[in-house]
Amino acid sequence: MKIAVCLKRVPDTTSKIVIAADRASIDEAGLKFIPNPYDEFALEAAIALKEKAGAGETVVIALGGDTVQETLRQGLAMGIDRAVHLQSAGSADALEVAKVLAAELKDGGYDLILFGKMAVDDYNHAAGPMVAELLELPCVTAAVKLEVANGALEAEREVEGGVEVLAASLPAVVTCDKGLNNPRLPALKGIMAAKKKPLEVKPVTLGAAQFSVTGLELPAERQAGRIVGEGPEAVAELVKLLRNEAKVI
Amino acid sequence: MNVLAVLEQRDGALRKVSHEVLAAARRLADASGGSVHALVLAGGDVTGLDQLGRFGADVVKVATHDAFTLGSPDGAATVAAAQSGYGAVVLAATAQGRDLAPRIAARLGAPVATDVTDLAADGGKVVVTRPVYAGRALQKATLGGAVAVISVRPNTFAPVESGKAGTREDVVVPAFTPRVTVKAIKKPEAAKLDVSEASVVVSGGRGLKEPQHFALLEELASAFGNAAVGASRAVVDAGWRDHGEQVGQTGKTVSPQLYIAVGISGAIQHLAGMRTAKTIVAINRDKDAPIFKVADYGVVGDLFEILPRLTEEVKKLKAGA
Numbered sequence: 156m157k158i159a160v161c162l163k164r165v166p167d168t169t170s171k172i173v174i175a176a177d178r179a180s181i182d183e184a185g186l187k188f189i190p191n192p193y194d195e196f197a198l199e200a201a202i203a204l205k206e207k208a209g210a211g212e213t214v215v216i217a218l219g220g221d222t223v224q225e226t227l228r229q230g231l232a233m234g235i236d237r238a239v240h241l242q243s244a245g246s247a248d249a250l251e252v253a254k255v256l257a258a259e260l261k262d263g264g265y266d267l268i269l270f271g272k273m274a275v276d277d278y279n280h281a282a283g284p285m286v287a288e289l290l291e292l293p294c295v296t297a298a299v300k301l302e303v304a305n306g307a308l309e310a311e312r313e314v315e316g317g318v319e320v321l322a323a324s325l326p327a328v329v330t331c332d333k334g335l336n337n338p339r340l341p342a343l344k345g346i347m348a349a350k351k352k353p354l355e356v357k358p359v360t361l362g363a364a365q366f367s368v369t370g371l372e373l374p375a376e377r378q379a380g381r382i383v384g385e386g387p388e389a390v391a392e393l394v395k396l397l398r399n400e401a402k403v404i
Numbered sequence: 405m406n407v408l409a410v411l412e413q414r415d416g417a418l419r420k421v422s423h424e425v426l427a428a429a430r431r432l433a434d435a436s437g438g439s440v441h442a443l444v445l446a447g448g449d450v451t452g453l454d455q456l457g458r459f460g461a462d463v464v465k466v467a468t469h470d471a472f473t474l475g476s477p478d479g480a481a482t483v484a485a486a487q488s489g490y491g492a493v494v495l496a497a498t499a500q501g502r503d504l505a506p507r508i509a510a511r512l513g514a515p516v517a518t519d520v521t522d523l524a525a526d527g528g529k530v531v532v533t534r535p536v537y538a539g540r541a542l543q544k545a546t547l548g549g550a551v552a553v554i555s556v557r558p559n560t561f562a563p564v565e566s567g568k569a570g571t572r573e574d575v576v577v578p579a580f581t582p583r584v585t586v587k588a589i590k591k592p593e594a595a596k597l598d599v600s601e602a603s604v605v606v607s608g609g610r611g612l613k614e615p616q617h618f619a620l621l622e623e624l625a626s627a628f629g630n631a632a633v634g635a636s637r638a639v640v641d642a643g644w645r646d647h648g649e650q651v652g653q654t655g656k657t658v659s660p661q662l663y664i665a666v667g668i669s670g671a672i673q674h675l676a677g678m679r680t681a682k683t684i685v686a687i688n689r690d691k692d693a694p695i696f697k698v699a700d701y702g703v704v705g706d707l708f709e710i711l712p713r714l715t716e717e718v719k720k721l722k723a724g725a
């Protein structure tokens with residue numbers, strides 16, 4: 156089994172967002188960065204599948220500036236065999252990112268290419284299915300269950316009001332959702348080993364984006380409303396307000 | 405511009421979000437005197453097609469194929485990408501729409517905007533607003549290129565009655581290779597509304613103390629009728645509720661008309677999933693709980709005393725209404 160994981164470096168989800176002077180991006184000063192949480196499910200799946208197969212290779216791939224190397228090392232520390240840094244200065248839109256990833260993955264001989272369901276910064280949900288389309292591979296998005304055997308996969312994903320069961324043959328693309336597994340924490344041994352694992356740097360050029368960000372702003376703060384009252388006596392008043400003032404019942 | 409609205413059906417019934425997708429598509433088309441064509445993929449007959457004109461479809465294109473009974477991502481992408489003459493393709497940001505939108509965009513070489521909460525046409529280009537960084541910031545973007553693909557967040561575009569013709573046309577399904585096949589859709593014993601689609605969501609947290617106490621929320625939800633039960637991560641991680649019900653950063657993002665948080669403290673990751681609800685009600689015994697900072701209406705007290713009374717009042721109101 157040869158498995159690739161596409162990994163994105165994202166700002167920590169608990170950090171406070173500060174809008175940069177350009178009013179279209181965030182101020183990265185002092186921000187903590189982490190591997191995209193959904194990509195950790197992908198990393199875990201890759202490592203576990205290789206362990207189960209007893210043979211093969213796992214590769215983690217990240218596109219971005221030099222800081223992504225730190226994130227790649229975190230994947231290596233979890234147990235991925237080697238890393239590829241697709242080095243680019245600027246940023247791009249979902250399709251241009253997908254094109255660069257697809258170009259790297261195309262002749263890699265991968266049985267499985269794993270992504271996160273979405274990146275928690277841009278919320279696109281796009282890179283995985285786009286890469287699959289560009290490479291004409293089967294794709295399952297937002298998998299919460301994944302089994303691989305005899306050159307085929309079976310997966311489950313949550314849809315509104317149910318769970319879809321899907322099948323495809325390998326090679327295939329799968330994007331991973333919470334619930335797929337519990338990502339392991341890197342052990343000290345893994346962290347030491349990660350420093351010596353191969354990390355290849357490949358400069359890439361991103362095409363022009365058709366999706367251009369023109370602004371970024373903080374959402375209007377929700378005004379704290381009022382305390383209607385205390386205990387069950389307040390319920391009648393609450394229902395009246397919901398009916399007559401908020402007009403939602 | 406002309407707009408293609410890709411609608412969703414399940415078991416031969418159009419999903420509620422379809423009328424919202426039409427409303428969003430209509431907004432883009434009306435800005436330039438264009439028309440809206442709805443696209444429905446199905447295995448057989450679909451109920452509700454006759455309503456699509458009323459909710460904004462000039463034309464209703466129906467693609468029928470056996471594979472569309474359970475759904476086929478590859479088939480759907482093939483049919484949608486084969487429709488030409490559109491400046492925008494609009495879908496719902498549901499499990500299906502989030503899967504399909506990037507596939508269509510990749511086939512068309514088009515930009516994609518996911519989970520859009522506001523949109524407009526500006527000089528032939530689509531301009532969108534969408535939450536990023538787990539709802540902690542709003543991004544504005546312009547989609548260049550000949551066609552833009554957009555998925556709209558459920559419950560954010562109100563259906564609009566615009567009385568269009570809704571003329572039915574059957575479209576040819578081009579040959580396609582089903583790279584993935586949907587083998588089954590497992591459904592819970594009792595059909596339930598999804599939190600991301602319901603217009604009322606009643607969510608419970610650790611304050612409910614024990615899993616069986618969620619029955620109190622189920623009763624409140626059924627008193628409303630159009631409500632779904634949601635949950636905080638704390639109770640999902642404890643195994644009390646399914647992950648599909650989790651609201652928040654690592655769960656679902658919901659924008660219902662009414663969100664009632666019961667025994668939920670209001671952690672920032674929970675707020676990420678529900679802060680765009682129209683009206684928020686909090687029931688918590690701790691008057692300093694952070695949930696009260698975002699709630700429009702709060703009731704301080706013991707949820708075990710408050711919930712039964714609330715259910716009773718809602719029932720009364722519904723019986724009278």
Ligand SMILES: Cc1cc2nc3c(=O)[nH]c(=O)nc-3n(C[C@H](O)[C@H](O)[C@H](O)COP(=O)(O)OP(=O)(O)OC[C@H]3O[C@@H](n4cnc5c(N)ncnc54)[C@H](O)[C@@H]3O)c2cc1C
Nearest residue numbers: 609610611636637638652653654655667668669671689707
């Ligand atoms: C990376 C990350 C992602 C996360 N993602 C999510 C997410 O998607 N969704 C999410 O919800 N959380 C998420 N969390 C967890 C979040 O930080 C909180 O831990 C969680 O939301 C707390 O759940 P809770 O409000 O049910 O429990 P608690 O914080 O324990 O709150 C229980 C509340 O119940 C009240 N209460 C107790 N008894 C009663 C009573 N009898 N009557 C009335 N009120 C009562 C208490 O006053 C308290 O306010 C995430 C955390 C991290 C680190």
Ligand SMILES: Nc1ncnc2c1ncn2[C@@H]1O[C@H](COP(=O)(O)O)[C@@H](O)[C@H]1O
Nearest residue numbers: 161162218270271273274279280281282
């Ligand atoms: N710059 C990147 N480098 C590597 N993988 C990425 C990058 N951006 C996105 N991905 C992958 O694509 C998934 C979906 O991202 P997105 O489409 O941005 O929501 C992520 O979970 C990653 O697996």
